[in-house]
Amino acid sequence: MKENKIVNQLKSQAIWIVLVALVIVFTIANPRFISPSNLLTLLRQVSMYGIASIGMTFVILLGDIDLSTGTIISFVNIICAYMMVNMGLNPVIAVIISLIAATLIGVLNGFMVSTIGIPAIIATYATQTAFYGLALIICGGMPISGFSKGFAVIGQGYVGIVPIPVIIMAICFIIGAFILNKTYFGRYFYAVGGNVEAAKLSGIRVSRIKYLVFAISGFFAGLAGIVMLSRTASGNASSGADGFEFEVITCVVLGGVSVTGGVGRMSGVVAGTFIIGALKNGMVLMNVNSYVQKIVMGVVLAIAVGFDCMQNKKRSN
Amino acid sequence: MSEEYVLQLQHIRKEYPGVVALKDVTLELKKGEILALIGENGAGKSTLIKCCSGAVIPTSGKIIVNNKEFTSMTPQLAAENGIAIIYQEFNNVKELSAAENLFLGRPIRKGIVVDKAAMEKEAAKAFERLHIKINPKALMKDLTVGYQQMVEIAKAIQQNANILIMDEPSAPLTSAEVESMFEVVEQLRAEGVSIIYISHRLDEIYRLSDRIVVIRDGEYVKTLITEKSHVQELIQLMVGRELTQTYPPRGDCIDKNEVFLELKNVTGNGDKNINLKVHKGEILGLGGLVGAGRTELAEMIFGAARKESGQMIFKGKEINPKSPREAIDLGVALVPEDRKRHGAMLGISIKNNINMPIYERNSTLSVIDSKKEWEIAEKYEKNMAIKTPSLNQLVKNLSGGNQQKVILGRWLAADSELIIFDEPTRGIDVGAKYEIYKLMNDLVEKEGKAILMISSEMEELMGMSDRIVVLAEGNQTGELQKEEFSQETIMAFASAAKVEEVE
Numbered sequence: 005m006k007e008n009k010i011v012n013q014l015k016s017q018a019i020w021i022v023l024v025a026l027v028i029v030f031t032i033a034n035p036r037f038i039s040p041s042n043l044l045t046l047l048r049q050v051s052m053y054g055i056a057s058i059g060m061t062f063v064i065l066l067g068d069i070d071l072s073t074g075t076i077i078s079f080v081n082i083i084c085a086y087m088m089v090n091m092g093l094n095p096v097i098a099v100i101i102s103l104i105a106a107t108l109i110g111v112l113n114g115f116m117v118s119t120i121g122i123p124a125i126i127a128t129y130a131t132q133t134a135f136y137g138l139a140l141i142i143c144g145g146m147p148i149s150g151f152s153k154g155f156a157v158i159g160q161g162y163v164g165i166v167p168i169p170v171i172i173m174a175i176c177f178i179i180g181a182f183i184l185n186k187t188y189f190g191r192y193f194y195a196v197g198g199n200v201e202a203a204k205l206s207g208i209r210v211s212r213i214k215y216l217v218f219a220i221s222g223f224f225a226g227l228a229g230i231v232m233l234s235r236t237a238s239g240n241a242s243s244g245a246d247g248f249e250f251e252v253i254t255c256v257v258l259g260g261v262s263v264t265g266g267v268g269r270m271s272g273v274v275a276g277t278f279i280i281g282a283l284k285n286g287m288v289l290m291n292v293n294s295y296v297q298k299i300v301m302g303v304v305l306a307i308a309v310g311f312d313c314m315q316n317k318k319r320s321n
Numbered sequence: 322m323s324e325e326y327v328l329q330l331q332h333i334r335k336e337y338p339g340v341v342a343l344k345d346v347t348l349e350l351k352k353g354e355i356l357a358l359i360g361e362n363g364a365g366k367s368t369l370i371k372c373c374s375g376a377v378i379p380t381s382g383k384i385i386v387n388n389k390e391f392t393s394m395t396p397q398l399a400a401e402n403g404i405a406i407i408y409q410e411f412n413n414v415k416e417l418s419a420a421e422n423l424f425l426g427r428p429i430r431k432g433i434v435v436d437k438a439a440m441e442k443e444a445a446k447a448f449e450r451l452h453i454k455i456n457p458k459a460l461m462k463d464l465t466v467g468y469q470q471m472v473e474i475a476k477a478i479q480q481n482a483n484i485l486i487m488d489e490p491s492a493p494l495t496s497a498e499v500e501s502m503f504e505v506v507e508q509l510r511a512e513g514v515s516i517i518y519i520s521h522r523l524d525e526i527y528r529l530s531d532r533i534v535v536i537r538d539g540e541y542v543k544t545l546i547t548e549k550s551h552v553q554e555l556i557q558l559m560v561g562r563e564l565t566q567t568y569p570p571r572g573d574c575i576d577k578n579e580v581f582l583e584l585k586n587v588t589g590n591g592d593k594n595i596n597l598k599v600h601k602g603e604i605l606g607l608g609g610l611v612g613a614g615r616t617e618l619a620e621m622i623f624g625a626a627r628k629e630s631g632q633m634i635f636k637g638k639e640i641n642p643k644s645p646r647e648a649i650d651l652g653v654a655l656v657p658e659d660r661k662r663h664g665a666m667l668g669i670s671i672k673n674n675i676n677m678p679i680y681e682r683n684s685t686l687s688v689i690d691s692k693k694e695w696e697i698a699e700k701y702e703k704n705m706a707i708k709t710p711s712l713n714q715l716v717k718n719l720s721g722g723n724q725q726k727v728i729l730g731r732w733l734a735a736d737s738e739l740i741i742f743d744e745p746t747r748g749i750d751v752g753a754k755y756e757i758y759k760l761m762n763d764l765v766e767k768e769g770k771a772i773l774m775i776s777s778e779m780e781e782l783m784g785m786s787d788r789i790v791v792l793a794e795g796n797q798t799g800e801l802q803k804e805e806f807s808q809e810t811i812m813a814f815a816s817a818a819k820v821e822e823v824e
Contacts, residue, residue: 187687188680191673198668205625205663206731207649207678266668 019260019275026279030286037289044167050281051169052077054274056228056252057259058180059110059221061273064256065193066217067200067265068124072113072131073225073252075139076106077244080229082139085148085239088155095155103226109135110222114215128218132249139241148239159235169231176224181270183220193217197265254301255280258308264316280304326385327352327515328373328404328484333382335368335539342368343379346541348534350484353513355506357520357530357547361559361812362611362777365539366519370486374406375399386484405477406486409493411469413461419468420444420457423476447475451505467498474505478514485509486517491525492612503529521610521816523552535559553809556816560779560808568784569755571762574602574769575787581739581771582622582635582653589629590617592795599739602765604772606786608779609815614795615775616658619741622773623655624648635739649678654737656728658744658775665724667717671709672698674716674727678735701730705760722753729760733768740764742774746781758785779808791815 030037056073063070080102087098109131116127161168184190192213195203204210225244232243259276261268283304287297328350335343343365350356360366371377372384375394384391386402394404413422420441421428428435429443444457453471461469470490477485487506491499506516506529520526526533527547535542535558542558579601587595592614599605607615620626622633624642633640635651642648645655657663666674675698676683683690683697698712705726709719716727725745732740745761746754764770776782782789783806791799791814799814 186689186691188684188689189687191677191680191689194669194673195666195677199662199666201663202666203677205623205645205655205657206666207644207646207735209644209646 019258019272019279023275023279023282026282026286030282030289033286034289037286040165042285042289044165044170046281046285047170047173047278048167049285050255050277051167051173052228052232052248053252053255053280054173054277055169055176055231056225056248057255057273057277058176058270059217059224060249060252060256061180061259061261061268061270062183062193062217063124063221064253064261064263065197065265065268066214067197067263068117068214068217069128069253069263070110070113070218070221070225071125071128071249072109072135073221073228074244074246074248075132075135076109076222076225077229077232077248078241079109079135079139079244080106080226081233081239081243082143082148082241084230084233085151086142088152089148089150089239095152099230102230103223106226106229107219107223110219110225111215113222114218117218118211118214136241136245143239143241145241149237151234151237155234156237157234159231159233160237169235172227172231176227177270177274180273184270189213189216194266197267199266250305251280251301254305254308257312258304260312262312262316263309264312276308325351327387328517329383329385330369330372331383331385333369333372333384334380335365335372335377336380341539343372343539345382346536346539348517348541349544350515350517351531352483352515353510354531355510355516355518355529357518357526357533358536359520359523359526359533359555359559360536360542361779363538364536364559366536367488368539369536370406370488370517370519373399373404373484373486400480400482403481403483404486405480405482405484407470407473407477407488407490409489411473413469413472415462416460418458418460419448419455419464419472422461422472423447423457423479425476443479444475447479451475451478451508453501453505465498466493467495467501470494470498470502471505474509478509483513484515484517486519488519489521490518491520491522499525523555523816526555527552537561552813556809556812560812566780566784569759569762571766574766576601576769580634580637582633582773584618584622585632585634587618587621587628587631587633589631590614590621590626592618592621592792594631595792595797597790597797597800599771599773601769601771603787604761604765604774604785606782606789607773607775607792608782608789608811609777609792609798611777612794613792613815615792616743617795618792619655619743619773619775622648622739622741623653625655649735649737652736652738654732654735654740656725656732656740656742656745658747660721660724660728660748664728665716668715670713670715671702671707671719671727672712675701675730675734678731697734701734704733705730706756720753721749722756725749725753725757726760729757733764737770739771739773742772742776744776744778745774746778761785779811782811783808 036042060070060073083105084098084102087093087101088095113128113131116122117124157168159169163171192208195208196210196213200210229244233239255277256273257263258279259272261273283300287300326349330346330348333343333346346369358366368377372379373394375396375398378393384394414425423444424440429439430436441457448455455468455471490502494502510516518530530547533545533547533550537559577600580598581601582599584595584597595618609615617626621628624645624647640651642651661667672694676694680689683693702712707723707726716724746757749757761772765772774785787803789801789806789811790797791811793815801810
């Protein structure tokens with residue numbers, strides 16, 4: 005058992021070792037990689053994934069999946085931009101309404117998964133498709149731009165040398181870790197994901213937990229959408245399309261959250277997100293062809309999930 | 322004399338790591354007879370028939386079919402030698418027709434396409450032969466359970482089976498369907514088919530069988546000629562083991578004036594009109610065979626299933642829990658039978674397992690009071706004597722007995738007053754069993770709790786209970802006071818079910 009402990013310790017840190025190794029490799033390939041300004045750029049690039057990964061982590065901990073993340077980002081982009089530009093709403097109010105809308109889309113996912121019983125992969129895919137269509141209708145397929153300077157701060161501002169999106173991401177990770185470790189909701193997520201029957205018989209209202217988790221996932225996706233809107237200064241229906249949610253899923257499972265549910269830590273997801281950031285940034289610095297980058301990301305996802313599934317196989321034997 | 326027998330099982334022994342499921346069982350089946358195979362839950366009946374079907378390879382012993390000797394069977398060998406088994410769960414495809422099911426896996430073909438018409442014609446012939454009226458074109462899902470079973474039997478006969486093994490064939494059927502099944506079985510016997518008939522229902526065995534083989538705890542007990550045997554004798558043979566195990570003594574702690582749980586005509590979830598009372602300080606045993614509806618009753622009390630009618634009164638108040646959460650908050654707890662699937666959360670620490678039902682109580686604005694969390698975990702680690710190096714240990718790393726203690730600790734932490742144990746010591750080794758029994762005694766004696774204990778182990782049921790209520794097929798068939806406890810009476814109640822189906 006002792007040996008197991010050491011192995012487990014190593015395994016739980018393995019992801020950080022991988023991150024350090026990546027940083028070393030990229031630094032050797034191009035010393036510019038390690039410069040503080042590049043590292044901050046790297047973090048800013050992954051901040052949207054990081055923010056969205058909080059909710060995705062909870063969803064995957066339950067053993068479910070949320071494919072609507074990218075569409076929620078697109079949808080929030082469009083409605084927030086529309087409210088500010090076409091309706092002349094105060095940005096603060098527009099942002100609050102957008103976040104509520106994003107959360108409600110999550111609640112809709114929760115309803116389909118929990119109350120109706122549609123498998124999460126289908127339910128959230130349906131949401132993804134439908135709300136993408138709705139976003140396109142609202143904007144007529146055209147980008148919306150022309151926001152106030154104040155709004156631009158969220159995505160483009162700095163505190164000292166640190167970009168504000170990175171600060172938002174950091175706060176989100178702290179909130180995520182807090183929910184997971186300090187509140188009973190966190191305990192419930194692990195219990196439901198680990199053994200839904202036993203969780204029910206321990207008095208957990210599983211249905212409520214599913215609603216809650218999908219709502220949280222919607223909220224953080226919405227927040228990521230706001231950051232993106234501010235950063236790009238243009239509301240675009242395609243901003244979250246092209247598989248944004250899969251990048252987020254990759255961050256989460258790379259961080260050691262088991263796709264079968266019940267296992268994972270927030271710190272791992274932080275590392276997973278940084279790895280994705282390092283890979284993307286490093287490959288650009290190395291002038292890797294963007295098509296090849298896609299291949300690399302696919303391979304990384306397969307390896308991450310494959311590693312997890314091998315662990316599960318061992319566990320069940 | 323061996324030509325008299327179509328099937329002989331000689332000195333069959335089957336060992337699993339740590340358990341001997343069958344010890345030296347011998348059984349002989351004559352041509353054209355119905356041989357009943359009876360024994361309690363876990364006596365080894367299923368293992369024995371699996372040896373015939375090839376699903377289980379015996380450790381030693383011989384299987385002689387039509388004078389051919391085998392040390393073990395394979396499903397294919399069994400089929401080639403005319404052995405067919407009708408399981409409780411049918412092997413059919415609901416979306417295909419009766420005819421197609423009859424020829425499942427070996428369809429009549431015309432070139433590369435299946436010849437439906439030919440199969441339907443053959444099926445009609447097969448059904449005709451058994452005098453059963455089934456439209457070969459009817460989809461399996463549209464047939465009643467009784468007819469689906471007939472298709473299974475017809476399929477066996479169609480494949481030239483001359484040895485038919487039927488595992489509790491009457492269990493899923495209504496009484497009218499049972500009647501027609503009997504007719505088919507009797508007709509098959511008249512045609513020279515040999516049948517091994519497994520059933521808990523003694524009346525059926527007397528009605529159908531020629532001879533009866535009794536096994537108990539994996540051992541062959543006796544073969545009886547049905548006509549010359551009596552029900553009493555049969556029950557005695559089934560349960561007649563010596564009671565050797567001792568149980569920790571318990572003082573008289575029943576408070577007759579305080580009824581914790583009372584059920585009045587509770588119906589639902591497969592149970593009908595259940596009436597019982599559990600007093601403070603009492604252990605009420607719930608006896609019966611597997612599938613008697615005991616777990617289903619527990620589910621209703623615990624809010625995991627809904628009752629249809631009747632009243633449940635807990636400490637003087639009528640309750641109707643819609644979820645386990647509600648039941649837990651009222652003070653009802655369930656220690657489930659399948660510890661790994663329903664009880665412990667294996668991938669979660671001992672501390673979290675113990676605290677799981679009470680996190681909401683010990684949180685402020687959903688933030689857990691972690692000091693209290695530790696205190697509670699430590700308290701019940703000590704009280705339950707859970708053996709672990711750390712409370713952060715995952716429950717899957719504990720032994721069965723210690724897992725059970727974690728679950729018990731959980732319910733005590735939740736201030737439960739009625740604790741339902743569903744098979745409290747299943748899969749727990751002997752030493753740890755005694756500890757669990759002592760804990761159960763402490764619960765009623767020192768803590769003033771009440772226990773409803775479901776147990777299929779006769780010894781445990783009699784050794785631990787103050788009173789026993791027996792269920793059979795969802796009906797309450799008897800209640801015994803401590804001085805009336807006997808294996809025979811309990812067994813008689815457990816198998817005495819006469820189902821009155823309302824159609």
